[in-house]
Amino acid sequence: MGSTSPNRWPLVIILGTLWGVAECLLGIYLRQCASLTSGSIMTAVAIFFLTAGWTLSGTRLAIPAMIILASLFKMADALLLSLPLQHGAVANPIFAFLMEGLAIWLIITFISETWQKKIIGQAMAGVFTALTAVNLFPLVKYATGIPACVYPGTNYPLSLYYAPLAVALSALSYPAGRAIGQSLVALEKNLWSHLANPWIRRLVAPVSLLAGLTLLVVWRGWPKL
Numbered sequence: 001m002g003s004t005s006p007n008r009w010p011l012v013i014i015l016g017t018l019w020g021v022a023e024c025l026l027g028i029y030l031r032q033c034a035s036l037t038s039g040s041i042m043t044a045v046a047i048f049f050l051t052a053g054w055t056l057s058g059t060r061l062a063i064p065a066m067i068i069l070a071s072l073f074k075m076a077d078a079l080l081l082s083l084p085l086q087h088g089a090v091a092n093p094i095f096a097f098l099m100e101g102l103a104i105w106l107i108i109t110f111i112s113e114t115w116q117k118k119i120i121g122q123a124m125a126g127v128f129t130a131l132t133a134v135n136l137f138p139l140v141k142y143a144t145g146i147p148a149c150v151y152p153g154t155n156y157p158l159s160l161y162y163a164p165l166a167v168a169l170s171a172l173s174y175p176a177g178r179a180i181g182q183s184l185v186a187l188e189k190n191l192w193s194h195l196a197n198p199w200i201r202r203l204v205a206p207v208s209l210l211a212g213l214t215l216l217v218v219w220r221g222w223p224k225l
Contacts, residue, residue, distance in 0.1 A: 009057070010204040010208075011184050011188065012065065015049055015052055015066065016049070016053065016065065016070060019046065020072065020074065020212060021212045022045055022049075023070055023074055024073055025215075025219060039096070039137075039158055039162070040158075040166035041166075043100060043130055043169075044126075044170045046097065046133075047133075048173035049177065050101060050177070051126075051173070051178055052177040054104065054108065054181070055185070056181040060108070067101045070097050071094045074094055075090065076216060086144070088144070092144055092149075095137070095144055096133070096140070099133045103129045103132035103133040103136070107125050107129045111128075122178055123172075126167075126170040126171045127167050127170060129174060131167060134159040134166050134167075135159075135160070137159040138160065
């Protein structure tokens with residue numbers, strides 16, 4: 001992919017903020033173990049945002065940058081709920097972010113850009129990314145000391161039990177992320193860089209972060225309103 005325009009980093013931060021907020025707002029059951037299919041759905045969501053950020057930025061550095069943002073939002077949400085950062089509903093999802101990022105990094109390394117320009121190639125990239133991430137996730141117990149959630153009545157990790165769902169959704173979310181990323185590239189080239197003043201571009205990132213944190217505070221009802 002081409003070199004990264006500095007003007008795109010605020011847009012990458014917006015994507016990272018949206019992903020972090022989505023992880024918190026959709027993770028309604030933060031005080032519990034993952035609810036059956038929620039982890040598989042969020043795997044596809046993560047792949048969507050990470051793919052969009054990488055496509056938009058043109059650099060793999062967007063992947064760790066967005067993981068850091070999503071992790072910070074997850075930790076902020078835990079603090080709002082008075083949960084320790086070592087809680088399984090906090091540490092384990094952050095480990096999942098790392099595995100999803102690693103999976104995408106590996107996939108984009110080994111699948112050629114030419115193949116990824118084809119919709120079937122993008123779908124297969126989503127499939128392999130999800131498969132890699134869900135198979136790596138059970139290692140979380142060695143990283144955090146907290147075992148992965150299991151399907152009720154079994155010792156089978158939820159990430160593997162619902163792997164087909166994660167794979168199916170990611171076959172769609174990866175191409176969708178590519179499409180959104182490419183649309184944002186066009187926006188940056190044709191509109192954003194021409195219309196937005198430099199000082200406005202500098203404000204976009206902090207304003208998006210502040211808006212995301214404000215939404216979390218209001219959503220969690222803390223402090224009591």
